[in-house]
Amino acid sequence: MLKLRLSRGGTKKRPVYKVVVADSRFARDGRFIEKVGFFNPLLPKDKKERVGLEAERIKYWLGQGAKPTTRVARILGENELMPMPVNGNNPNKAIPKKERNKKEGDKTEAPKADAAPAAEAPKAEAPKADAAPAAEVPKAEAPKAEKK
Numbered sequence: 001m002l003k004l005r006l007s008r009g010g011t012k013k014r015p016v017y018k019v020v021v022a023d024s025r026f027a028r029d030g031r032f033i034e035k036v037g038f039f040n041p042l043l044p045k046d047k048k049e050r051v052g053l054e055a056e057r058i059k060y061w062l063g064q065g066a067k068p069t070t071r072v073a074r075i076l077g078e079n080e081l082m083p084m085p086v087n088g089n090n091p092n093k094a095i096p097k098k099e100r101n102k103k104e105g106d107k108t109e110a111p112k113a114d115a116a117p118a119a120e121a122p123k124a125e126a127p128k129a130d131a132a133p134a135a136e137v138p139k140a141e142a143p144k145a146e147k148k
Helices: 055-063 070-078 097-147
Strands: 002-011 014-023 034-039 051-053
Touching: 002 055, 002 070, 034 055, 051 070
Parallel strands: none
Antiparallel strands: 002 014, 014 034, 034 051
């Protein structure tokens, strides 16, 4: 399967990426079919040198069935080469860690309060469950008695 993805270059803590078309079985920084652009995340978003794409070649490979990774899809969406992908919904990511821990503490306390009514409900169902096997047991015993 063909993928449009980023191939990492640059030095330690100074990444520079190539946008490449590669078979999904190849290594991230390994063999690729064609380089179709670059991405430098260290530059500010308003700089022209941050992203460079060959629009015609990208459209060609998308037409051939190449699937972009999530990051490449965002880059292509920002450059209007394809529709902007829908963001994943992770509401906990927007909450600061201290507040998130407080909410998790509230969640652990809330089920304890809800556990009491929930515990009563299975007790009400338990006699029904006991009654059903009791009804089945005589049926099972009756054929055995007939065989003797």
